[in-house]
Amino acid sequence: MPQLNPTPWLMMMLMAWLTINVMSTLINSNLMQNPTTPTKMNNHTKKSTAWTWPW
Template identity: 50%
Template sequence: MPQLNPDPWLMAMLTTWLTMLLMLTKVTNSNFTNQPTDQTKQKSKTPSWNWPW
């Protein structure tokens, strides 16, 4: 039964998993320079429209 032979796909699967885990750890450990601001503190008053007619 050739589908039970792990030789052709085992190394590809392990390499893919290790690559994904490495990328995941790089992304989670990165520092984002653009910090989000709190929108509740900044309330901007939108001016009303003055229609000419």
């Protein structure tokens, strides 16, 4: 039964798993190096006017 032989697909599975993990680690580390700084919010509140409905 050739489908039970792990030689052909085990190495491909390990290489794919390793590639995905390394790439996700690199992407996450690059994102965490340059975090966006929060901007200061404007404390002024805008005054709104009431909307009069025509009916």
